[in-house]
Amino acid sequence: MNTSTCGTCPQSRAARVTRLGIDMQGCQYVVALAGNPNTGKSTVFNALTGLHQHTGNWPGKTVARAEGAFAYQDRRFKLVDLPGTYSLMATSIDEEVARDFLLFGQPDVTVIVVDASRLERNLNLVLQVLEITDQAVLCLNLMDEARRRGIEVDTDTLAADLGIPVVPTAARFGKGIPELIRTVHDVATGAIACHPNRVGGQTPGLQRAVQTISHRLKEVFPHLSNADWVSLRLLDGDSRVAEAVRRAEFRETRDGGTLPSTTALPETSSPHEAPISKPPRHQLEAILEEANKLRWEVGLDFHEVLVEGVYAEAARIASRAVHARRQASAEDWDRRLDRILTSRVLGYPIMVGLFLLVIWLTVQGANYPSALLSTLLVDHIYPFLRNAAESVGVPPWIRGPIIDGGYLAMAWVVSVMFPPMAIFFPLFTLLEDFGYLPRVAFNLDRLFRWAGAHGKQALTMTMGFGCNAAGVVACRVIDSPRERLLAIITNNFSLCNGRWPTQVLLATIFLGAIAPAYLAGTVATLGVISVALLGVFITFLVSWSLSRTVLRGEVSTFHLELPPYRPPRLLQTLYTSLIDRTLIVLWRAVVFAFPAGIVIWLVSNIHIGNHSLAEHVIRALDPLGIAVGLNGVILLAYIIAIPANEIVIPTVLMLTVLMTPMPGVGAEAGVLFEPEDMATTTSILTQGGWTTLTAACLMLFSLLHNPCSTTIYTIYKETGSWKWTTLSVLLPVALGFLVCFLVASGARAILPSL
Amino acid sequence: MAIPSWWKRWWGFLRPGIRERVLFEDALKLLHDRQSEGLSANIEDFASSLGVSRQKAERIIRRLEQMGLLVRSTPDGIQATEEGRRVALRIVRIHRLWERYLAEETGLPAHDWHRRAHELEHLTTDEDLEFLERNLGFPQYDPHGDPIPSAEGSVPPLRGDRIERAQPGETLIVSHLEDEPQASYAELLSHGLAVGIPIRLNRVGEHEVRLESQGQTVEITRQAAENLWVRRAELRPDQRAMLDGRTLASLRIGEWGVVRGISPRVRGLQRTRLLDLGFVPGSRITPEFCSPSGYPIAFRVRGTLIALRRDQAGLIFVEPPDGGSHAART
Numbered sequence A: 001m002n003t004s005t006c007g008t009c010p011q012s013r014a015a016r017v018t019r020l021g022i023d024m025q026g027c028q029y030v031v032a033l034a035g036n037p038n039t040g041k042s043t044v045f046n047a048l049t050g051l052h053q054h055t056g057n058w059p060g061k062t063v064a065r066a067e068g069a070f071a072y073q074d075r076r077f078k079l080v081d082l083p084g085t086y087s088l089m090a091t092s093i094d095e096e097v098a099r100d101f102l103l104f105g106q107p108d109v110t111v112i113v114v115d116a117s118r119l120e121r122n123l124n125l126v127l128q129v130l131e132i133t134d135q136a137v138l139c140l141n142l143m144d145e146a147r148r149r150g151i152e153v154d155t156d157t158l159a160a161d162l163g164i165p166v167v168p169t170a171a172r173f174g175k176g177i178p179e180l181i182r183t184v185h186d187v188a189t190g191a192i193a194c195h196p197n198r199v200g201g202q203t204p205g206l207q208r209a210v211q212t213i214s215h216r217l218k219e220v221f222p223h224l225s226n227a228d229w230v231s232l233r234l235l236d237g238d239s240r241v242a243e244a245v246r247r248a249e250f251r252e253t254r255d256g257g258t259l260p261s262t263t264a265l266p267e268t269s270s271p272h273e274a275p276i277s278k279p280p281r282h283q284l285e286a287i288l289e290e291a292n293k294l295r296w297e298v299g300l301d302f303h304e305v306l307v308e309g310v311y312a313e314a315a316r317i318a319s320r321a322v323h324a325r326r327q328a329s330a331e332d333w334d335r336r337l338d339r340i341l342t343s344r345v346l347g348y349p350i351m352v353g354l355f356l357l358v359i360w361l362t363v364q365g366a367n368y369p370s371a372l373l374s375t376l377l378v379d380h381i382y383p384f385l386r387n388a389a390e391s392v393g394v395p396p397w398i399r400g401p402i403i404d405g406g407y408l409a410m411a412w413v414v415s416v417m418f419p420p421m422a423i424f425f426p427l428f429t430l431l432e433d434f435g436y437l438p439r440v441a442f443n444l445d446r447l448f449r450w451a452g453a454h455g456k457q458a459l460t461m462t463m464g465f466g467c468n469a470a471g472v473v474a475c476r477v478i479d480s481p482r483e484r485l486l487a488i489i490t491n492n493f494s495l496c497n498g499r500w501p502t503q504v505l506l507a508t509i510f511l512g513a514i515a516p517a518y519l520a521g522t523v524a525t526l527g528v529i530s531v532a533l534l535g536v537f538i539t540f541l542v543s544w545s546l547s548r549t550v551l552r553g554e555v556s557t558f559h560l561e562l563p564p565y566r567p568p569r570l571l572q573t574l575y576t577s578l579i580d581r582t583l584i585v586l587w588r589a590v591v592f593a594f595p596a597g598i599v600i601w602l603v604s605n606i607h608i609g610n611h612s613l614a615e616h617v618i619r620a621l622d623p624l625g626i627a628v629g630l631n632g633v634i635l636l637a638y639i640i641a642i643p644a645n646e647i648v649i650p651t652v653l654m655l656t657v658l659m660t661p662m663p664g665v666g667a668e669a670g671v672l673f674e675p676e677d678m679a680t681t682t683s684i685l686t687q688g689g690w691t692t693l694t695a696a697c698l699m700l701f702s703l704l705h706n707p708c709s710t711t712i713y714t715i716y717k718e719t720g721s722w723k724w725t726t727l728s729v730l731l732p733v734a735l736g737f738l739v740c741f742l743v744a745s746g747a748r749a750i751l752p753s754l
Numbered sequence B: 001m002a003i004p005s006w007w008k009r010w011w012g013f014l015r016p017g018i019r020e021r022v023l024f025e026d027a028l029k030l031l032h033d034r035q036s037e038g039l040s041a042n043i044e045d046f047a048s049s050l051g052v053s054r055q056k057a058e059r060i061i062r063r064l065e066q067m068g069l070l071v072r073s074t075p076d077g078i079q080a081t082e083e084g085r086r087v088a089l090r091i092v093r094i095h096r097l098w099e100r101y102l103a104e105e106t107g108l109p110a111h112d113w114h115r116r117a118h119e120l121e122h123l124t125t126d127e128d129l130e131f132l133e134r135n136l137g138f139p140q141y142d143p144h145g146d147p148i149p150s151a152e153g154s155v156p157p158l159r160g161d162r163i164e165r166a167q168p169g170e171t172l173i174v175s176h177l178e179d180e181p182q183a184s185y186a187e188l189l190s191h192g193l194a195v196g197i198p199i200r201l202n203r204v205g206e207h208e209v210r211l212e213s214q215g216q217t218v219e220i221t222r223q224a225a226e227n228l229w230v231r232r233a234e235l236r237p238d239q240r241a242m243l244d245g246r247t248l249a250s251l252r253i254g255e256w257g258v259v260r261g262i263s264p265r266v267r268g269l270q271r272t273r274l275l276d277l278g279f280v281p282g283s284r285i286t287p288e289f290c291s292p293s294g295y296p297i298a299f300r301v302r303g304t305l306i307a308l309r310r311d312q313a314g315l316i317f318v319e320p321p322d323g324g325s326h327a328a329r330t
């Protein structure tokens, strides 16, 4: 094995672990982390690489694969965190990622992470993985939890029964990680040899069929290490495996050595580097044909018989290795908590109460830091930059768009977006870590079922309150394509963090103002909450109508694993989600807000005739805007703010001032500004012709309009279809116009003065 | 960016000539159906089954004759030629593969399979066909139990026989549900019948057939019974449990039962999924608590809580702890 790339660096000589993060250069070995969902794979991954891959106490948290690296004793290891899978037979989108990697990525070592307190269930997957690979390590994670539940596992017996090394760990507390690393190293280098247990239990007819196919496969791929397993999959009609055979996609490794296993990982979707000599196509087709013929001879229910056999074997192994000491109290505690959180009387009130609490904390808590950031970025740094640029002699046509446009938009996004996100996400993560989210899905399933949707849409909807793009990606946990589309299309109706500030500002100025002073805050908060709840209501309504029109179909099966409750880690959560949010907000500010700011500056400073471009557009949009209770300024702001919803309000303010110049307010054209106080903002808006109706309609429109560009792009990536992307963009806009029009017309009918 | 396939489909529909082709292909299919039942077809049959006027039907037949796809010996004796039979078989093949696909890979309900497959069959290219068949793993029967002709034109045998031919008291397995006429098919579906479901025949009456299925006694009209094909079988343990009809949905909170099998109505990915989660024969399962609105219910399966909706729980057959009360046995 070639170690020269690494032999030169000093720390590699030491027999200790170096966490290399995402630095994956010169890795000699590829290590995969596989396992059932929610067994702590990502936690193990983080412990090994020093990265901060998201973890969460619900199955389906990781939906794509993540990579990192670590070094130990002169060797570099590339580690791949895979989405959880219950087996290697079913294929939902997230599971396919894991399965394809194990099958075709041919990792040097597969670490199978299992939950020590549910060993029997986890062994189902372990036995399946052992069918396709020899080089595996069992990471017996969550040992602390098992102990708490009075479960003891005899690791020696287990290792002997499985034929692979077993390492007990408690990844969350870093326990057992050094041993795990050493074992992985030893297996990779061959210091430990594995002799995995292969499940028999096949009928003689099936055995014969497997041997026939396997024999023919070996003729074509002499180095295929898991020919029996491939044959079995072919007999089971697995089209992904059949495709791999047809394209001769198997990487020949290790003993065959046609390709060094240190080369870059193959893409799972495309054919890999072709083996030296590709077998003739007709030969491959003949094998497939043979398998198809034999399939009908061995009988159709053999799949069930196989799964049953694997489970029986898992039960046998587990019964030898697991000793439950006593009926543990942790189990009782979980059960009692579940009875309360899902009870007929308290279930819903607790859910709504927690929702309100999170929102209230976010809205109230964000005020102060927001003002602080804004003072810093706008009041201090901005004038400094401007003066500096002026004194150096930067011409206005550069200074304008960059500093007055781009920088200010960026500053706004950071000061307005960051605080609510930095509060919301940690709170959300705490609930998530505790294990509450799946209970929400459990409680709400009846409603989603009524709407023809999947109960797990509750999970993706809740994620959407943080960020719609994240919510859309999370939709991968939904198996059925129809229901996944429903969840993706409606995710935008969850009021995301980027839109909270708009809601809060408008509610404070206009709704708060119509109530007596001592109630103003409450009324404003209630206004925001009603809009958020309206979003939930519309999610149901739209899902319902879509599943009766364009997305017709039967409600598919629904299964939801309810994980055990786990005490969340406060500090760790705060730390990771803060870092994480900071990065996201900064990235968005640079990538989206900055260019948008430049555009704003340009449209207000490029003149055609006597008026700026912005004025022309606003005049043209005014009739439409006013018909739906808004105005031209707002519509233009929404067009400019497609990349980032969070700059709608500053754009609106700036454009309003542009249209109705007020002495002493605002800066020059195209300069985003933050009014010193609420009173200024109020006066700008009322001068611009705003009424309570305008504010109410804008609050509605901010809920019901197209998703931001990141979300649109994510929807396209996730659905792979322009058709559905277009629908998810146009549907909310159309709804927004409709609802605003109805509200405006209704209000005007009652109060003609509006 | 490639043109999306749905657009091509619609474009295909709008293109002149496609309507003609649909009629031609449907006419040949009708002829094939009749011939395989040993019947012949006349112009009236064509007109009524294609939904066109007599004149139009006449014109279609004449065109097909010119194309060498059928021959007319007498006015009533219209016969497909070898070539005509081949075209018809291809359409039958496509139709049944689509039905299989719809049943296995989409959530479309059973009564929609036929209609949807009929829409798709005339727009399916040879590549689509190959892709479809390959992805389904070269199935031999469609979800109604009808044989799917192979690419070479060989047709697997239709299994079983009409239910009237069975003896009362016999245990049988549904082997085929004829999907036309629709009313009869719908009646069978409404009783939860599907290919693979075990039943026991009680009585073949003058107007009705009475049988036991999934723990219930059902009566179907003689007319619907025409569409029901069965084969005789010794029941396996899972099939016996299915006949008894005790499911997870019939367990009360805190009770337990041992899984015997999953209904054949659960297909494709969904079936695999339930098996993977541990709903395999032999698993002992307890419903622990339910959602505030009654359903879903959280079941403890091999140490983990898994929530299922009511209709799904009703498709997983169990044997209750007392070893199986054979309530349905008369």
Ligand SMILES: Nc1nc2c(ncn2[C@@H]2O[C@H](COP(=O)(O)OP(=O)(O)O)[C@@H](O)[C@H]2O)c(=O)[nH]1
Pocket: A035, A036, A037, A038, A039, A040, A041, A042, A043, A044, A054, A055, A056, A057, A058, A059, A060, A061, A062, A084, A141, A142, A143, A144, A145, A169, A170, A171, A172, A173, A433, A566
């Ligand atoms: N008590 C305990 N909790 C753990 C341990 N490892 C992971 N967890 C928690 O289990 C949950 C699932 O972890 P995660 O890494 O996201 O699992 P994955 O879905 O397999 O990637 C998280 O809430 C973790 O904090 C452990 O060793 N002990």
Ligand SMILES: [Mg+2]
Pocket: A041, A042, A043, A054, A055, A061, A062, A082, A083, A084
């Ligand atoms: Mg994970």
